[in-house]
Amino acid sequence: xxKVTQAQTEISVVEKEDVTLDCVYETRDTTYYLFWYKQPPxxxxxxxxxxxxxxxxxxxxxxxxxxxxxxxxxxxxTITASQVVDSAVYFCALSEASGGTSYGKLTFGQGTILTVHx
Amino acid sequence: DSGVTQTPKHLxxxxxQRVTLRCSPRSGDLSVYWYQQSLDQGLQFLxxxxxxxxRAKGNILERxxxxxxxDLHSELNLSSLELGDSALYFCASSAAPGPSGAxxxxxxxxxxxxxx
Numbered sequence: 001x002x003k004v005t006q007a008q009t010e011i012s013v014v015e016k017e018d019v020t021l022d023c024v025y026e027t028r029d030t031t032y033y034l035f036w037y038k039q040p041p042x043x044x045x046x047x048x049x050x051x052x053x054x055x056x057x058x059x060x061x062x063x064x065x066x067x068x069x070x071x072x073x074x075x076x077x078t079i080t081a082s083q084v085v086d087s088a089v090y091f092c093a094l095s096e097a098s099g100g101t102s103y104g105k106l107t108f109g110q111g112t113i114l115t116v117h118x
Numbered sequence: 119d120s121g122v123t124q125t126p127k128h129l130x131x132x133x134x135q136r137v138t139l140r141c142s143p144r145s146g147d148l149s150v151y152w153y154q155q156s157l158d159q160g161l162q163f164l165x166x167x168x169x170x171x172x173r174a175k176g177n178i179l180e181r182x183x184x185x186x187x188x189d190l191h192s193e194l195n196l197s198s199l200e201l202g203d204s205a206l207y208f209c210a211s212s213a214a215p216g217p218s219g220a221x222x223x224x225x226x227x228x229x230x231x232x233x234x
Contacts, residue, residue, distance in 0.1 A: 107163070
């Protein structure tokens, strides 16, 4: 069975600090997808990134960057120069893609509450 | 606005009652998914429909049922409600069931159910 672990329950930083949110996953499949979603205080889930298991290239999007390391089954998310608007709950998720399993059946981590103080 | 519409936004009801949550997927999306977010269980996949047919089932209780209609909107029916069913219920949609480039789930704003 697949599992996603976000060991950091809560992180508190001061604006402009860099912060890394950890995500470790378990799966038996060789083909899978990893995601990060953001849940701001308003409650909706906002898609941030998708990465497939064959693409270990790191990705940068503005102040956001993601480090995917298959060897350690980790998919960490870094926010550079954090801002108050980054305050939210961040979820890492895994979707398996083999054996007819639904690719939309996401297994979510427990989430990391990020608070950025001014 | 994600394009996925969920109604109602908030619902308060009593134990033993039955409620229906409605979801309209993003235009062009054929797949609809239901997820439950609770303090105890976190975010859990309940069920998926693709073009009117059930595609995958997760941790959905027997008291819960869902369907997707010909116009692609979906309803999640929750019956014999218990206190523990209080949660935020998300609907999401995607264009296809497989790992295509379009297979990113877009979530609605959720329906918050409170059972008293």
